[in-house]
């Protein structure tokens with residue numbers, strides 16, 4: 001068993017001020033009305049372009065954000081590396097739908113691949129497919145609805161950008177995560193990601209697909225991916241998360257009258273996630289695994305599976321991942337087990 005309660009290990013890298021700030025923030029965000037008000041505040045001040053950096057930067061920003069640019073993230077990545085924690089730089093600027101915005105976001109993704117190539121402390125690069133095109137096109141492509149001339153051109157551009165990112169990651173020998181997004185976009189994202197895995201993952205996993213295990217159709221999909229990998233002789237890059245859009249998905253399904261794609265209960269999602277981990281470890285010769293969760297039980301399940309299947313605790317095919325500042329007790333305590 002891993003002891004996630006060892007605060008000496010968990011917070012060794014933090015100052016007293018860091019811990020007081022974290023305590024204040026986590027206490028505040030326990031209350032849904034506070035979160036709701038915070039969202040409204042950020043939305044309004046953002047729209048009005050009010051200068052609230054002085055308030056956000058020393059608080060929320062310092063707790064959860066690595067930096068505004070790749071360069072500004074570097075000191076934090078170096079500090080984490082001292083504890084053997086590798087980084088992923090997630091470019092999270094709100095992406096617009098204009099051609100200029102899409103191009104600018106694409107360029108940022110390319111820069112992050114270049115950065116990862118030159119920095120051993122970066123484990124993966126990542127991109128959001130919806131940032132590479134307009135939502136309407138991706139939604140129609142997912143629903144297999146016919147695209148008009150202009151939309152087809154936008155879709156072709158999107159495909160090209162997607163492939164260029166994967167190609168650049170392959171040429172740079174850098175792993176690249178394809179984030180999972182809303183259900184209405186996901187079929188076309190999956191289809192293209194599969195194509196990229198077939199092309200670029202012949203020797204090792206470069207391209208990683210993301211499965212949201214709150215979806216009740218993901219375990220059968222995982223099995224289909226495995227069969228496809230055997231048939232076409234490639235390694236599946238597998239990123240598991242539970243999924244970030246539950247309320248929105250349920251509302252949309254109800255509104256449009258299709259079956260809810262999400263597991264009926266939290267327990268069903270948890271079981272799906274843990275069963276996915278087991279399936280991948282049982283077939284590890286065809287997979288590389290990225291487990292993105294703050295759930296203690298799932299992290300323990302994976303750690304125990306590694307022992308059960310006599311894999312090395314620092315097996316380079318398996319990564320545990322948390323968002324920065326969200327659950328340091330997991331990230332730091334886990335490492336004590338990895339190095340035992």
Ligand SMILES: Cc1cc2nc3c(=O)[nH]c(=O)nc-3n(C[C@H](O)[C@H](O)[C@H](O)COP(=O)(O)OP(=O)(O)OC[C@H]3O[C@@H](n4cnc5c(N)ncnc54)[C@H](O)[C@@H]3O)c2cc1C
Nearest residue numbers: 179180214241242243244265266269292293294295321323
């Ligand atoms: C490194 C990393 C990368 C991520 N990348 C993505 C990504 O690409 N796409 C994405 O969508 N999300 C992503 N996420 C967010 C993730 O999907 C979860 O929303 C978040 O991590 C919380 O889940 P958990 O497993 O950490 O914790 P837990 O607290 O154990 O789980 C909470 C999650 O359980 C599910 N859940 C809660 N209540 C119910 C219920 N009643 N019925 C069914 N299910 C329920 C929901 O998915 C909820 O988010 C990422 C998270 C991490 C750590």
